[in-house]
Amino acid sequence: MSNAALMSDPLHPSAPAAPFSPQVQALLGRVQRANHLPLHALGVGAARLAYAAGVGAMAQPPEPVRRTETLQLPLSGGARGARLWSDAAPGAGLQPVMLYLHGGGFVVGGLSTCQAFCQTVARLSGAAVLALDYRLCPDHPQGSAFEDAWDALKWLHRHGDSLGLDPSRLAVGGDSAGGTLAATTALRARDAGLPLALQALFYPMVQSRMVTPSYEAYGRNTLLDAQVLAWFEQHCRQPQLGQPWYREPLFAPHHADLAPAWIGLAECDMLTSEGHSYAERLRQAQVPVTVREWPGMIHDFINMGRFLSDAHGAAAALAEALGQALGTRPATS
Numbered sequence: 310m311s312n313a314a315l316m317s318d319p320l321h322p323s324a325p326a327a328p329f330s331p332q333v334q335a336l337l338g339r340v341q342r343a344n345h346l347p348l349h350a351l352g353v354g355a356a357r358l359a360y361a362a363g364v365g366a367m368a369q370p371p372e373p374v375r376r377t378e379t380l381q382l383p384l385s386g387g388a389r390g391a392r393l394w395s396d397a398a399p400g401a402g403l404q405p406v407m408l409y410l411h412g413g414g415f416v417v418g419g420l421s422t423c424q425a426f427c428q429t430v431a432r433l434s435g436a437a438v439l440a441l442d443y444r445l446c447p448d449h450p451q452g453s454a455f456e457d458a459w460d461a462l463k464w465l466h467r468h469g470d471s472l473g474l475d476p477s478r479l480a481v482g483g484d485s486a487g488g489t490l491a492a493t494t495a496l497r498a499r500d501a502g503l504p505l506a507l508q509a510l511f512y513p514m515v516q517s518r519m520v521t522p523s524y525e526a527y528g529r530n531t532l533l534d535a536q537v538l539a540w541f542e543q544h545c546r547q548p549q550l551g552q553p554w555y556r557e558p559l560f561a562p563h564h565a566d567l568a569p570a571w572i573g574l575a576e577c578d579m580l581t582s583e584g585h586s587y588a589e590r591l592r593q594a595q596v597p598v599t600v601r602e603w604p605g606m607i608h609d610f611i612n613m614g615r616f617l618s619d620a621h622g623a624a625a626a627l628a629e630a631l632g633q634a635l636g637t638r639p640a641t642s
Contacts, residue, residue, distance in 0.1 A: 326526035327576050330605025336367075336616045337607075340532065349540035353416060353447065360417040368425035369614025369621065374432050375399075379420075380472075382441070384460035386453055390442035391461070392420045393472065394431035403470060405478030405635035406437040407509065408462050408494075412485030412609065414541030415446045415454055423484075426611050426624055433628035435637030437474055439465065443490070447544040455555045458490040459497050466503055478635050480507040480568075482627070484611060485533075485580070486541075488513025492558040492587070495568050505568035507634035509627055512573065512580045512608055513587065515559040517542070521582035528579055533608035538579065559587050564594035571599045571630040573623055575606035601626055 348356045374396040381388045411423035431438040443457035469476040483491035488510040495508035528535035574584045614620035632638025
């Protein structure tokens, strides 16, 4: 979060912090006893290795799916790695797909850190999930990630059938910084007339100018704290965003006519208030919105299934919404 011109969030007055769940308390105790250096105390390369190792240790190994394929997508900024998961039976025809954008503050994370979650969503939803290895800061300007995400969605729309995917049934999703990318990509899709069935956002970062109640409440003593967030921002101050609001989709010129949104939040997370603010902004623009908030959970809990049982529930909830939006699961009454 930028230190320039910070102001309080007028829509969400401060409230007492909710407690961590017992499982989260136990996990944070284990992390504290391990005495690893926090990300903000590491160099970029070491932080990437540490984050990948942490997710590898905490994510619940998913059940296998029928198809896992590692790809190279020819995007305007150069070929980028991607990974596709699908549990469709052979001969099932073109399958709908969600483009997924991993979290990591635009600095860490990759295909391995979202694999367990994406594979579970693919297995439970009946839709394919394609995760993108977008360019990271500080190796590249921050705008590179936004262009990679948009290029990948356009590629799926134009060429998805070459992978057995249905270009007419697309969704976009992501968590944390990936939620930012997904929200902005949904806005760009609307402006380009590219239809989306759903935008799925887990604790998205949608603004950087307000100190929100959840930022104040959970800026310390958790895995994503104010120091880690400032460290991410320190490495992402490069310009070259296509539009100033790309990094802050909450402040896009307007939000009308966007794809329906599903927003998943963790109660004990610095980003929760802005997730609710984005939901309110979309509702004001008459965009259908579903918000799910998991009590007592922390940021990145979807990648902590070995220790937090709500991680599977979160994947199942998103899979249900995705399947209904893309027509692979019947709507519930």
